[in-house]
Amino acid sequence: MARLRDVYKGARFYRLTVMGLPFKKYEKNCNFVDVKCDCGNEREVRVTDLGRPHHSISCGCYIKEIHRKLFKEKNPSRKPVICIETGEIFPSAREASKSMGLSNPCVHEAIKRKGKAGGYRWQYCSKERRRIGQ
Numbered sequence: 001m002a003r004l005r006d007v008y009k010g011a012r013f014y015r016l017t018v019m020g021l022p023f024k025k026y027e028k029n030c031n032f033v034d035v036k037c038d039c040g041n042e043r044e045v046r047v048t049d050l051g052r053p054h055h056s057i058s059c060g061c062y063i064k065e066i067h068r069k070l071f072k073e074k075n076p077s078r079k080p081v082i083c084i085e086t087g088e089i090f091p092s093a094r095e096a097s098k099s100m101g102l103s104n105p106c107v108h109e110a111i112k113r114k115g116k117a118g119g120y121r122w123q124y125c126s127k128e129r130r131r132i133g134q
């Protein structure tokens with residue numbers, strides 16, 4: 001999660017680049033900022049949502065790419081998982097465990113008990129919320 005002092009013009013959060021200075025909007029204590037995604041889409045996000053998986057790591061294209069990839073593999077039953085700290089996405093909990101050098105159900109177990117596996121927190125990513133124009 002981004003702190004206000006980390007948000008300046010040109011700062012990057014996964015695929016998003018900050019386009020200007022944070023500004024106040026409807027909610028009194030809430031700062032927003034304009035960002036541009038690597039794919040070219042521009043949007044406005046809450047500063048506190050920046051860099052949070054499922055919130056603002058991209059305009060929505062990141063998750064779409066993962067889904068497209070999974071669809072191509074013709075294995076829609078697998079649920080992709082995302083590493084909360086790094087934002088890295090794996091096609092399944094099993095593959096995430098494997099790439100971390102952990103035994104098979106580690107990542108799945110960590111998600112279930114909201115704990116850590118390999119020193120990281122994980123989440124299933126079936127969708128990215130607050131997408132723009134969808």
Ligand SMILES: [Zn+2]
Pocket residue numbers: 015037038039040041058059060061062
């Ligand atoms: Zn995008």
